[in-house]
Amino acid sequence: MPELYRFDKNRELYARAQEMIAGGISSQIRRAELPVPLWFERAKNGLMWDVDGNEYVDYVMGMGPNIFGHAPDFIVDAVARDMRDGFVFAGQMELELEVTEMVRGAVPLKGPVRYASSGTEIDQVALRLARGYTGRSKYLKFEGHYHGWTDTVAFSVHPPLEQAGAFESPVAVPESGGIAPGSDHDIVIAPWNDLDTLTTVFEKHGNELACVLTEPILCNTNCIVPRPGYMEGMRELCDKYGVLLIFDEVITGFRVALGGAQEMLGVEPDLATYAKALAGGFPLSMMIGKPEIMAMLGDGRVQHGGSFNSNVMSMSAARAGLKHILENPDRFYRDLESRGKRLIEGLKRVGQEAESDLQVQGLGSTFWTNFTTKEEIFDYRDHAKNCDEEKYHRFAQAMLERGIRLSTNGRWHVASSHTDAEIERTIEAARSALAAI
Numbered sequence: 090m091p092e093l094y095r096f097d098k099n100r101e102l103y104a105r106a107q108e109m110i111a112g113g114i115s116s117q118i119r120r121a122e123l124p125v126p127l128w129f130e131r132a133k134n135g136l137m138w139d140v141d142g143n144e145y146v147d148y149v150m151g152m153g154p155n156i157f158g159h160a161p162d163f164i165v166d167a168v169a170r171d172m173r174d175g176f177v178f179a180g181q182m183e184l185e186l187e188v189t190e191m192v193r194g195a196v197p198l199k200g201p202v203r204y205a206s207s208g209t210e211i212d213q214v215a216l217r218l219a220r221g222y223t224g225r226s227k228y229l230k231f232e233g234h235y236h237g238w239t240d241t242v243a244f245s246v247h248p249p250l251e252q253a254g255a256f257e258s259p260v261a262v263p264e265s266g267g268i269a270p271g272s273d274h275d276i277v278i279a280p281w282n283d284l285d286t287l288t289t290v291f292e293k294h295g296n297e298l299a300c301v302l303t304e305p306i307l308c309n310t311n312c313i314v315p316r317p318g319y320m321e322g323m324r325e326l327c328d329k330y331g332v333l334l335i336f337d338e339v340i341t342g343f344r345v346a347l348g349g350a351q352e353m354l355g356v357e358p359d360l361a362t363y364a365k366a367l368a369g370g371f372p373l374s375m376m377i378g379k380p381e382i383m384a385m386l387g388d389g390r391v392q393h394g395g396s397f398n399s400n401v402m403s404m405s406a407a408r409a410g411l412k413h414i415l416e417n418p419d420r421f422y423r424d425l426e427s428r429g430k431r432l433i434e435g436l437k438r439v440g441q442e443a444e445s446d447l448q449v450q451g452l453g454s455t456f457w458t459n460f461t462t463k464e465e466i467f468d469y470r471d472h473a474k475n476c477d478e479e480k481y482h483r484f485a486q487a488m489l490e491r492g493i494r495l496s497t498n499g500r501w502h503v504a505s506s507h508t509d510a511e512i513e514r515t516i517e518a519a520r521s522a523l524a525a526i
């Protein structure tokens with residue numbers, strides 16, 4: 090039995106925070122970290138250190154942005170150098186063009202771009218643009234998909250099944266109190282990964298939809314690569330009914346491949362949004378879109394603003410990160426994928442040895458661990474019915490006590506700086522954690 094970590098100072102700070110910070114945390118998902126939401130002192134590459142002096146191999150990676158690991162020297166140096174000459178200009182700089190040239194070379198969809206700071210924001214811009222362009226107000230959102238926390242999208246991300254309605258025609262279940270009444274009127278919710286059902290939904294609503302907003306590879310409920318033909322079918326339906334197809338590549342962009350999910354799946358949307366891995370840990374989001382659609386942003390018929398859009402630090406980090414990848418993109422993504430695959434194989438192996446129902450699903454660069462007897466999960470309800478979330482939380486806590494930090498929802502983010510030794514350490518910790526739970 091390894092000596093388990095203690096969290097005394099973490100608990101002390103969390104208790105102190107209760108009066109000062111609502112709930113003691115600054116983003117809802119952090120509340121679920123067990124045994125206590127952690128307080129960190131520093132992080133470098135694959136590792137983090139908390140206020141109790143505990144060292145962790147980290148797979149939260151800021152929920153995805155740190156694709157090179159924490160604080161890589163080449164980003165720290167670039168940002169420190171560039172920020173000496175100013176932070177936020179509310180004006181243009183050549184750096185923006187350099188980043189944009191790299192981005193446009195990488196992403197299959199070609200057209201003008203726009204920048205913002207978070208995934209939530211850029212998804213709002215995409216929705217507004219789709220409505221402005223088509224003159225239609227409804228949009229289609231899939232059960233289990235996450236597009237940020239605003240009133241327009243905070244529906245049916247993880248709805249309780251007893252409230253979710255029929256599989257073919259789900260109810261829009263709000264994720265929060267305080268959402269503006271009527272926000273659900275313009276949302277059509279559908280199950281994902283079932284083309285027959287989607288066809289029926291289009292027959293009913295296709296002519297009134299501005300757009301379909303989808304994670305092209307579902308990363309917010311398990312890690313689900315769409316069934317063969319599903320995305321092609323979605324593309325055809327959108328074309329048939331004059332509906333814009335928006336890929337939310339906030340997680341998949343610059344992570345699953347240089348050209349994101351579009352490159353992997355070979356399907357092109359009309360608009361695509363990016364954030365997380367785009368700037369190696371700095372807040373930057375981006376939308377790219379077909380020129381005739383983006384023209385409405387270009388001439389201001391559709392409005393989009395933001396004081397921090399395209400600030401020096403985020404753009405500098407993006408340039409340094411993209412340059413790093415573009416030195417040898419094939420090698421970068423091959424390495425990232427094979428690192429993750431080694432981890433996945435190791436986790437599956439210790440799961441089998443322990444006769445556990447640990448299930449691992451996804452890609453090398455990002456995947457989920459679940460506790461289920463099913464070999465593969467295909468959609469949100471499949472996940473909600475068959476995966477034991479409470480057991481995952483016990484596993485994540487047991488891993489934390491053994492020096493491995495996992496996300497509270499089950500998603501792992503592999504970084505290019507995770508070392509072989511860290512991966513081995515993770516697999517050994519999983520062996521011990523599975524025995525303990």
Ligand SMILES: Cc1ncc(COP(=O)(O)O)c(C=O)c1O
Pocket residue numbers: 152206207208209210212235236237238304309337338339340364365
């Ligand atoms: C697919 C997807 N879209 C949008 C968002 C929102 O991004 P942000 O947290 O940067 O606002 C997230 C965040 O996890 C996401 O996973």
